[in-house]
Amino acid sequence: MDKTEFTVRAMRDTDLPTCLTFTQQVKWPHRMGDWQLHFSQGNGSIIEDADGEIAGCILWWDYGSEYASVGLVVVPEHRQGNGLGRTLMDTVMSQTGARNLQLVATVAGTRLYQQCGFEECGFVYQVQGELTAQPEVTNSALSFSDLDETTLKDVIALDAAAYGCSRESLLKAVAATGKGLVAFNEGKPAGFAMLRTSGHGQTLGPVLADNDDTAKALISRLLADETGFIRFDLTEEALALKPWLESLGLAQVDKVSVMVKGKFLPSSQSGVTIYSLISQAFG
Ligand SMILES: CC(C)(COP(=O)(O)OP(=O)(O)OC[C@H]1O[C@@H](n2cnc3c(N)ncnc32)[C@H](O)[C@@H]1OP(=O)(O)O)[C@@H](O)C(=O)NCCC(=O)NCCS
The missing domain is CATH 3.40.630.90 (Aminopeptidase)
Incomplete structure (x- = not known):
């Protein structure tokens, strides 16, 4: 697949219904209220194809000049394995600059995050x-x-x-x-x-x-x-x-693993x- 067919743009509130279907597809329990809370407090990006169809999402939350958290990274199954997850991570890593980054990784995401320089530093128990x-x-x-x-x-x-x-x-x-x-x-x-x-x-x-x-x-x-x-x-x-x-x-x-890039x-x-x-x- 040619990556130039895809563009990254800022997430808008009108994207939330699609983002909600993405998290439902991976069996995460978010409801629209959860998405609204995470969106309202975060910096979201969307990757879309040439037809404007949303092909992935990501958010990060700014905790000052030194720290940020990254999450709600989803590429729907039929789009996976084509570098879209990496493009979304690269977008966030350039937006967050020198901040140390934390995230909670699913098994599906661990390799991608390792490739982006994240290391496991602990666990969260649901x-x-x-x-x-x-x-x-x-x-x-x-x-x-x-x-x-x-x-x-x-x-x-x-x-x-x-x-x-x-x-x-x-x-x-x-x-x-x-x-x-x-x-x-x-x-x-x-x-x-x-x-x-x-x-x-x-x-x-x-x-x-x-x-x-x-x-x-x-x-x-x-x-x-x-x-x-x-x-x-x-x-x-x-x-x-x-x-x-x-x-x-x-x-x-x-x-699930807690991963960190930096401190x-x-x-x-x-x-x-x-x-x-x-x-x-x-x-
Ligand atoms: C984790 C997730 C976001 C990754 O998205 P993705 O678009 O598949 O990620 P990428 O394509 O960038 O990278 C995945 C693999 O494709 C490979 N890849 C990258 N560019 C590629 C390309 N142009 N062609 C083929 N493969 C490519 C990567 O090397 C990587 O391979 P590896 O991990 O087996 O070494 C996606 O699997 C997902 O949404 N999973 C369900 C939700 C989830 O668990 N999210 C993580 C939350 S923490």
Whole structure:
């Protein structure tokens, strides 16, 4: 196939229905609301053929001059193996400049990302299912506040400490789509969690906390009145929580690689640990 037949252009909101069919074809659970959230916060590109038919999509999210996340990379099956994925990655790598890049890779994407200079640096565990038990809400020294305009400042600061970059705009947008809770220890912010409608039901992420007990307390409180399908994208640091989540009816359904080009900025050294991602694409 002659690659000059294809052109790359900026993604438009009118492309989203086609992009949604792409993710449905690869059995990803995104609904239109998920696509709108990722599109509204990102820089999207589309590759299209000479007839204007969309042949692939990609997005990246700008977390400041040093860091970005890449995701929602899809080329429909009948177009694969012709270099379109590589063209989309090259587009993003030129747009992101000197930023360090992270992504969560499917098995299908790993070779392409390796060819683009990405290396595996960890794993994400997708844990989900119908809640069959309510988590026990234990008493602790912590106090809790709903996520609102005041506590959002604490959320943004905790997230920046853990990620090593600013995700302010993204956190504001995610906060606006659901509900959240912030934990305080002796008046000092100790963690936060957010729950929003997404995919097959609801996603509980991000969850960031100073330790496992704070993370569990936040999750317990956020799930207290919930039923139905809940998804977590857990980091390796959150594995101690997995048996507890399984006792609530959830199960691990996937384990995917985190890959990085350059330096992986998120770190627990700030004293704040990332337990659950907003989404695999956002990180
Ligand atoms: C991952 C994905 C985006 C790759 O897209 P793609 O267009 O097939 O990727 P490319 O064609 O650029 O590269 C794939 C292979 O084709 C080869 N290729 C590149 N240019 C080519 C060309 N002109 N002719 C033939 N083959 C070519 C590449 O070398 C690569 O081969 P290898 O990985 O076997 O070594 C696509 O498989 C996909 O959408 N999968 C499902 C969704 C998914 O998992 N996305 C990744 C999310 S993290």
